[in-house]
Amino acid sequence: PPVLAIIGRPNVGKSTLVNRIIRSREAVVEDVPGVTRDRVSYPAEWNGRDFTLVDTGGWEADAKGLHKRVAEQAELAVDEADAVVFVLDGLVGATAVDEAVVKMLRRKKKPVLLVANKIDSSAQMSEVYPLWNLGMGEPYPVSALHGTGTGDLLDAALEHLPETAQHGGMVPLGGPRRVALVGRPNVGKSSLLNKLAGADRVVVDNVAGTTRDPVDELIELGGEQWTFVDTAGIRRRQHMASGSEYYAMLRTQRALERAEVAVILLSVEEPVSEQDVRIVQMALDSGRAVVLAFNKWDLLDDERRYYLEREIERDLAHISWAPRVNVSALTGWHKDRLAPALQKSLANWEQRIPTGRLNAFLGELVAAHPHPVRGGKQPRILFGTQPSTRPPTFVLFTTGFLDPGYRRFIIRRLRETFDFSGTPIEVQMRVRE
């Protein structure tokens, strides 16, 4: 879903406003990997549209250099947002800190909704007029405490949020394939992007946004056009402020939502860090096709290569089915291997096993390895189908619940029998009485 960020200096009432907005929907708190401190992102809904609300509250405890820190933290949030709600204390007016934020916002060119909070009565409405002087458009008088004015604010905010298709912005078939290049900071994403794009780099405007950064790039690989999604985030210089890992993860999640296939970039310098593992998990959870790429191969000697392979076997066993490409973004070595890997993963992601073949496979498997008997009962698999692809999803009709171990066994055999490299596969069960 599109992202709406709420920024503002301490004590202007951001948290109260956030609570107001998410209360309309039972405030289920989103569990985003990478957040160890306060949660900052919430699923929200207004007039039937879903969006993600990013709260920048609770960050500004640091008294020293408050000015700079508030602006920095706000900037991180703004970079990741589709639209921004900038909250001021309507009774205090614009302070020096607020003006620093305004300057930053002007540079960013994102849609901004200026909110004058703490306007609890109509008598206080006149306090709002001086805020026109900030040049940020119409100020919205709001009382987060009483809930007045928030409806108008959200109506206006939604006008600035891009419409996303249902199912997490799943892309329609046709057109260039959409690739998310994901990986933790410094693995070489932006270097690889530059190497791949070469002189042919084309910047494509985001379809919905007119004021946004161009987020996607068309790149030709292996004689085919590919859309690399959300590359603006990759090309932007990384902020080293606290919370940047959180935003990196949020960005990863959004890129995956918009893509069909993910290139998970790792670096041989430190192949499988905790953050790498989280990113791999996000890619798996997204249900997208996957390619694993190991960058900085030019740095490797024989001994380190040995340890690298051990580490990969140990930490990436659960994704050992993904095609792997070793590359050097620095020299361009093996960059031409990426396109075939992407093609293969995508083809398997869209693979459909005919029902007849699937049931022949299941018949043989069950005959050779029947489900173990549990409490005098032995669940049987009656029939299987593959109702959908992207990723391949199977449904097994059974006479009882299958052991998780047996289900894993079936998945393993599916992978061995058919080529599902590069794609997650899902197996669901329907128990018939």
Ligand code: GDP
């Ligand atoms: P990002 O944060 O993932 O976009 O990473 P960058 O592309 O900014 O790269 C981080 C650092 O790694 C930079 O200093 C790059 O020059 C360096 N780097 C990237 N790719 C390679 C590579 O293939 N080999 C070597 N030796 N260094 C690389």
